[in-house]
Amino acid sequence: GDSVTQMEGPVTLSEEAFLTINCTYTATGYPSLFWYVQYPGEGLQLLLKATKADDKGSNKGFEATYRKETTSFHLEKGSVQVSDSAVYFCALSDLENTDKLIFGTGTRLQVFP
Amino acid sequence: EAQVTQNPRYLITVTGKKLTVTCSQNMNHEYMSWYRQDPGLGLRQIYYSMNVEVTDKGDVPEGYKVSRKEKRNFPLILESPSPNQTSLYFCASSSHSRSEQFFGPGTRLTVL
Numbered sequence: 001g002d003s004v005t006q007m008e009g010p011v012t013l014s015e016e017a018f019l020t021i022n023c024t025y026t027a028t029g030y031p032s033l034f035w036y037v038q039y040p041g042e043g044l045q046l047l048l049k050a051t052k053a054d055d056k057g058s059n060k061g062f063e064a065t066y067r068k069e070t071t072s073f074h075l076e077k078g079s080v081q082v083s084d085s086a087v088y089f090c091a092l093s094d095l096e097n098t099d100k101l102i103f104g105t106g107t108r109l110q111v112f113p
Numbered sequence: 114e115a116q117v118t119q120n121p122r123y124l125i126t127v128t129g130k131k132l133t134v135t136c137s138q139n140m141n142h143e144y145m146s147w148y149r150q151d152p153g154l155g156l157r158q159i160y161y162s163m164n165v166e167v168t169d170k171g172d173v174p175e176g177y178k179v180s181r182k183e184k185r186n187f188p189l190i191l192e193s194p195s196p197n198q199t200s201l202y203f204c205a206s207s208s209h210s211r212s213e214q215f216f217g218p219g220t221r222l223t224v225l
Contacts, residue, residue, distance in 0.1 A: 099146065
């Protein structure tokens with residue numbers, strides 16, 4: 001079945017460092033891809049999404065490009081802030097049940113001043 | 114304010130004592146889902162509903178029930194909770210297929 005694999009954390013960075021969180025997926029078709037962020041004690045919020053190959057999603061300085069050839073959707077940010085500390089989830093939409101999201105295991109990001 | 118609300122936010126209970134976690138959304142969304150979040154497993158879908166009176170199983174439905182009598186509400190029922198249902202539960206809603214899902218703040222359940 002469809003699945004999402006993302007790098008294990010925690011990822012620990014200093015403020016203003018460059019961030020990459022790797023995400024690869026397995027799917028038989030062309031799902032939509034998402035990054036969700038979970039701040040401490042809160043629910044998940046959509047960070048960005050891409051619905052077709054070569055689409056780039058972006059929001060709050062974060063970017064991710066839908067790469068069909070490498071089945072990847074890596075999350076990047078050029079300069080992280082302490083306020084970016086959170087858990088980041090990569091997800092894809094199930095093609096048979098398009099309301100269902102299939103999540104990766106999550107990557108905790110810790111940014112220190 | 115558009116939101117998904119869940120109650121309670123925290124619950125400690127004992128094995129076998131029936132409980133209900135409520136979920137309500139004020140965005141007139143057709144789709145609603147329940148997920149559980151466990152360390153190392155990410156989020157897994159328990160049940161979903163495509164509209165009133167239409168519900169279906171997700172990936173981990175065993176031990177859970179749901180109902181959708183009104184569009185805004187989607188309660189999760191544990192008839193006889195067991196310790197392996199200790200988890201963080203999220204309700205989510207969306208307006209149509211492949212659209213953004215809005216998540217509630219979560220309910221942390223501990224079953225002793």
